[in-house]
Amino acid sequence: MILECHGLGRSFGGTEAVADVSFALAEGESLALIGPNGAGKSTTLGMLTTALRPDRGRATVAGADIAAQAAQVRASLGVLFQEPALDERLSPRQTLRLHAAMHALPRHARAAAVEKALDWAGLREQADRPLRGFSGGMKRRLELARALMHGPRLLVLDEPTLGLDPQGRLDLWARIDGLRAEGMAVLMTTHAMAEAERCDRIGIIDKGRLLAIGTRAELALAHGGHAHADLEQVFLTLTGRALRDAFAGPPARVLRLPRRSA
Numbered sequence: 635m636i637l638e639c640h641g642l643g644r645s646f647g648g649t650e651a652v653a654d655v656s657f658a659l660a661e662g663e664s665l666a667l668i669g670p671n672g673a674g675k676s677t678t679l680g681m682l683t684t685a686l687r688p689d690r691g692r693a694t695v696a697g698a699d700i701a702a703q704a705a706q707v708r709a710s711l712g713v714l715f716q717e718p719a720l721d722e723r724l725s726p727r728q729t730l731r732l733h734a735a736m737h738a739l740p741r742h743a744r745a746a747a748v749e750k751a752l753d754w755a756g757l758r759e760q761a762d763r764p765l766r767g768f769s770g771g772m773k774r775r776l777e778l779a780r781a782l783m784h785g786p787r788l789l790v791l792d793e794p795t796l797g798l799d800p801q802g803r804l805d806l807w808a809r810i811d812g813l814r815a816e817g818m819a820v821l822m823t824t825h826a827m828a829e830a831e832r833c834d835r836i837g838i839i840d841k842g843r844l845l846a847i848g849t850r851a852e853l854a855l856a857h858g859g860h861a862h863a864d865l866e867q868v869f870l871t872l873t874g875r876a877l878r879d880a881f882a883g884p885p886a887r888v889l890r891l892p893r894r895s896a
């Protein structure tokens with residue numbers, strides 16, 4: 635198994651973002667986590683990529699423990715966060731050089747690795763221009779090329795196609811499919827059912843719990859009545875139709891001071 639997690643949990647103050655999540659991913663397998671807003675998908679990925687410490691449970695990536703062997707875990711992972719994580723003042727070449735240095739690629743191999751990544755991303759012509767002004771698709775391609783530079787075995791993608799136009803989405807999926815064909819394992823989150831259906835298995839998560847996991851047909855059969863039941867219907871059957879509008883972002887946490895009387 636490239637990834638195993640058992641009883642993973644994490645709270646923020648009184649909010650139990652992830653309650654008890656367990657699953658495993660085989661080498662070369664792809665899994666999509668789907669769930670309503672605030673279900674705990676990003677928090678789960680945050681823990682598995684060592685960005686967040688779990689409160690409960692344990693997990694390993696390529697045999698390394700996410701808490702005790704974080705550096706080893708990170709060496710096996712290629713990660714694309716939900717928000718672009720790029721310094722817009724840097725050029726693609728500078729961005730890739732920085733990553734090569736941070737991941738301690740051998741000095742003699744760095745220049746070639748940067749050039750290969752630039753070619754893979756199709757950004758050779760723009761290699762020395764600052765990223766400010768690049769399209770969303772160009773930035774995602776660069777981030778994916780960067781995520782691959784150190785030779786990861788598992789790609790973790792948090793809503794990778796968010797904000798991309800159809801052309802950008804198709805291009806990103808062609809790249810992801812190509813990597814899968816070469817044996818890369820993929821763990822991703824998405825709100826697009828069609829994207830989830832491209833993965834080998836799908837996990838449906840809500841309120842911090844994994845409600846169901848299986849192939850599209852297995853989920854359809856178990857929760858939709860027949861093997862061709864619509865995935866969105868299965869999703870709604872398991873998670874309900876209520877809107878998830880609760881404010882949990884920064885505005886809800888702003889401390890309101892009483893007005894000073896004049």
Ligand SMILES: Nc1ncnc2c1ncn2[C@@H]1O[C@H](COP(=O)(O)OP(=O)(O)OP(=O)(O)O)[C@@H](O)[C@H]1O
Pocket residue numbers: 646649650651652669670671672673674675676677678882883
């Ligand atoms: N840093 C944080 N501080 C406080 N609460 C947080 C923090 N990060 C996440 N949460 C809360 O934990 C819960 C799970 O959030 P998470 O971002 O993991 O959900 P999600 O499934 O990724 O949602 P979305 O589909 O909207 O991205 C939510 O209630 C969220 O508000």
